[in-house]
Each structure stands twice: as C-alpha cells, then as structure tokens.
Amino acid sequence: MYASHETYDAIIIGARVAGAATAMLLAKGGARVLLVDSAARIGDTLSTHALMRPAVALLERWGLAEKLVEAGTAVVTNTTFHYDRERISIPLKPVGSLPGLISPRRWLLDPMLVDAAVAAGAEVRLSTRFEGVTTGADGQVSGVVLCDPNGHAYSARCRLLVGADGRVSRVAGAVKAPVLKATPRGAATIYGYFADIPNEGYRWMFSPSLQTGLIPTNDGLHCVFASCPPADFRVRFGDDAGSGLVAAIAATDPDVAEQLASAGAAQRLIRFGGAPGHIRAGAGAGWALVGDAGYFKDPATAHGISDALLDAHRLSGAVLSGAGLRAYVRQRNAHGFEFLQLTTKIGALDWSLETLKLHHQRLSAIINAESAELSDPAELRVAA
Template structure:
C-alpha cells in the first residue's frame, strides 16, 4: 500500500509525538510511526525542567500527568557539607516541575497527536528511505515493504536514527564525555522533591515519579561502572549509592524495589545536521547530550516546537531548516558544554558546584524562548 502525506514522522516518543501533534494541529496531513508498542516503557531521565513543563501547559497537556507528583524543591547533597535545599519558584506559567514515567508521558503525547488528526501506527519499523531522481527524500519504506510518501520525512528515532543513517546526516559537533548509569524504581521513599548527590567520581539522584514510585539512579564513568559490574549490577548500584550519597541510602532503608535494574552504558553527545532535501531530524536523532543533567525530554519538547514552527512558517523549507538548526544550536551549546564537564567526573566538589550554577544559567535561555 502506498499513501501520500505532508509529513511522515519516524519515531513516536517525546520528540516525534510532539512534532506530529504540532504539525497536525497546524493542518498538515501527518503519519506518525513507532516501532515499539503503544504505552511501552523506555530508558529515560524522567525529569521535566521548567521549559518542558511550560510547553506541556501551553499545549493543554500538563494536567494529564495524573498520578505524577508536583516537584517544588531540589536538594543538593555534597560529600563535604550539609545538604542544600532550593525551592522551585513559580514561573513560566507553571508552579512546579514533574518527572513522569514514560508509559504515561509518551501515551499522552501520542494521543494528543491522534486527536489533532495525525495517523498513528505502532509496531511499525522503517527500513529505508524513498528518493526521487535528484536524491531528495520522498518518504519511507516499511518492514512489510509498503511505502509512505511525504513532502518531508522527520527522523525522531533516537541516537541510532535510521533516518540520520540513511541520509548520511553529518555530525557537526561531537562531545567526549559520557555517563554510565544504573537506575531502579522504589516504593515508599520519603522524598517530595528532586534529590541530587555529588561526590568525587560520580553522582546519584532521586526523582519522585508516577504512581508513588521514585526513580533512584547512580552514574559514573563507563570504565568505573564496568569494573564495579564485574561483581554484578546490584553490587555496583549499592556501592555507588553508598559512595555518592550515604544520606540517600538511608532514605531507601524502608523502601521497596518495584522492578528490575535498568542500565545505560553511555554514549558521547553530538549535534547532527538538522535537515536536508526532504528530511529533518528532531530529538536525540539530531541533538543528544549526556543524561546526567536530566534535560533530554525538555530538549525534545523544545526542538519539536522549533521544528514545527520552522516548517509551518513562511519562506522556503531549506531556509527554515537552516534557521531551526541555528536556533537549536544557539539554545543548546552552553548547556551541552556544561553537561560535558559534569559527565567527565574529573571535577572537585568546588568545581561541580560552579558547573551546576552554569547548568542552571544555561536553562534560562530556552525558558525565555517559549515564555516571553
């Protein structure tokens, strides 16, 4: 079966579903394709920062995060001093932050795309791109050999993007640092806010998430994680949590694990070229940074709106894609560089405090982008 669309979006997670929703709301005929099952889980940092929460509010979706507690404080734990608590003040049209489970957030965004008129298909794998005689991308070929044609094909399919690979999208900037992460969900953790902990060589954290669960993570260099995991993931998790955050370990004494351990081996960050003839990239497919600053979902929501605005605005598409890339990079570079430094794990405790101030400052530009 062949079908004609204005836009085919490959990847139906945060970036892809948001892009499909916004383009469909603008009147485009959109197909949204996702290889995983509807409402399935995926590796995630969970935390929505202010810009992301603001966008969900403007889109009429924030109140759908049912069962996800509002987060109104952040506590920073350092191994050389007492914890420091910071209140999250109202701003940008929201009075709290949120850390939803992906089964909930992805489903909300996919449903919003379908409600806007997008045709949503789950369990669909894209194997190749279609091209015309000039080499311009004109759609996708699916695993069942059917084809969907479109004016533009958007890759929102993660760091190992099929669309990026098939187009040869060049990496225009590459990072060097990366975190290896273990995380698990617990019930019964007595915390109501974000808890971040830092000690030489690593970090840990707690994020209150959906349905009474708390995501507990530990992060360090890939080399150290590999060494610790020789004794098993459970031992590595316990060792890192005790080293990084003994005060957080105490919070887990009455808590109960509610699922298995999850892991991320680490990958260096990058910026890819954001588009070309008949194609564009959004989310981790186009720009990825280390998860230690828990900003990936917020980046995905931001870039979905930037790309949608570019494609529905006046002027030729090549110029719009160039502007999209320039804006994406301008809003991203300061946080990317700060995240690189945090993920090196070579800092002293005085240095990590300064780096975290840089992280906070870098977030303000994207809040301004969508609020003012």
C-alpha cells in the same frame, strides 16, 4: 514493493517524546501527518524521567501537564544539589498553574503524546519500520520506504521527513546527516524505583567520580540512580547492584541511604552502559531530525526529553509559520553545542566540586534562556 499514492505533509519516524510531540503540533497546525514506529506499543523506555522547566512549560501549554498530575505524577517544588556533604537547596517557581516541575514515567508521557497526536488528526502506524528514503531528481527527499507488520515493504510520499528515531537514527543514516560534533562515551548508569521516600524534590548528588540522585515520579515511587565511569561499574554494581546503589547514595547522604535500605530492594535495577554524544545537522533537503536522532548527550544533565519537546516546538513552529528549516536549526543550535559540551564535562565525572558548581550555574542560565524563549512574543508568533 508497492507505492502508496497518498502524500503527507510530514512523515515522522519514531513515536516517542520527540516524534509524537512534533506530530501533534504539525497536525494541530493543519498538516497531514503520518507518525510511524517500529514498536508494537509505546511503553516504557530507558529514562530517569526528570523534566526541566522548558519541558514542563510546553506540556502545560499543550494541556498535558495537568493530566499527568491527575494520573499520579508527583510535583516537585524544590531542587537540592549535594556537593559531597554541602547542600544547596533551591525552591522551584511554579510553571503556569503547576506549583513546580514533574517527572512522569515514560509509559505515561509517551503514549499521552501519541494520543494527543491522534486527537489532533495525525495518522499513527505502529509495528511499522522505516527502511529508507526515496528522492526526487533534485536529490530532495520525496518519501520513505516502510515495512509493514507482515514484512511487506511499501513507499509513501511526503513533503518533509522527520527523523525522531532516537540516538542510533536510521533516518540520519539514510539522509547522510553530517555529524557536527561528537563527544566520547559518558558515564554508566544504574537506576531503579523505591517506595516510602519523602518527596523533597529533585536531589542531585555529587562526590568524586560519582553522580547519584533521587527523582520523585509516579505511584509514590522515586527513581533513584547512580552514574560512574564505565570502568568502575562492575566493581560498584557488579555483584550486588542493590547494595551498590545504596552505598553510592551513602557517599553523599547516609540518611537517604538508610531510607533506601529499609525501603527494601527495588523491583528491578536497570543498566545503561553509556554512549557517545552527538549533534547532527538538524535539517537538509526535505528532512529534519528531532530529539536524540539529532542531538544526544549523556543523561548527566537530564535534558534529553526537554530538548526533544523543544525540538518539536521549534520545528513545528518553523514549518507552520513558513520561517523554514533553517530557522529551526538556528534555534536548536543556539544553546545546543554549549549544552553538549557542559554535559560531556559533567558526565565525565572528573571535575572538582568547585568547577562542577560553575558548570551547573551555566546550565541553569541556559535553561532560563530556553524558558525565556518560550515566553518571547516573537517566538510565540513563529511557533504558534
């Protein structure tokens, strides 16, 4: 193994929403940043794409929301909750110059963030795997061991190591980040893309033991998903997954189910078997975790990307302002535990519809608080 003599202010492992956004913000603030990913290219990944207001507000602030719309991302101006046959429709307020929210495909959003990181001055190394950490005499993380595309290991030094390497984070393992809260495996999900569905905004549909939804995304397509308890998955989607998905939508909206059936089979249906949730410690001596690496929850509340971008904003703000890693962790945890708890309850799919409405009201209050955090002048100073 050879040692690189360069020292970075930050080495960030994982170049998707959490890592690329953190790299962009730290580099914009003048930090010397290395952004690393084991993938050869940053393309598509598991996601149903829905962004909540804080994420869109951040993308708008970073000058990326408009570019995403120019690249063909649908704008949604309405969100409808279907509680069985009852519908509650809520018009969405504009976000800056954008008339509503957006749900960009990950092959568009993630590389755009990587490009923005490069434009801000970050160095990017793909096909490069994080293998472990190096530590100083004081036990503080002092650098990383990386493996290049030819399989050669080398070390590089940094003042801050950022783990943005997803749910099964190797960085979290290497720094022994304690798990502060763990939740059981949530729902299993299937989704695919359908053309020729009118854009009526986000549609979130709930019926006993079932959550489904429609999310307008890129190229005139809707991402259509269904989630159910893992034990029901094979019965519902095992033999003919396409018909299973249409039948699941029909449970709350037979008209939309008909549109899906006549739109024809989605090109490919994607499956996610569900996974346990966690909140790990957000930072320690010389390291921090952002995105799923620090905080993963069931996709039931579609908030993972929003949290990843909020983490990037909070961590970079805390580092660049000198407020420190504790300030980052405090901000991340302010709503994180309650959000995880609510998501776990919703993802368990064993609520009554009345209880579910209360959960949604509380989630909405938290999302409003997150949006308010972004427009608070004191926060703006910290996270400038």
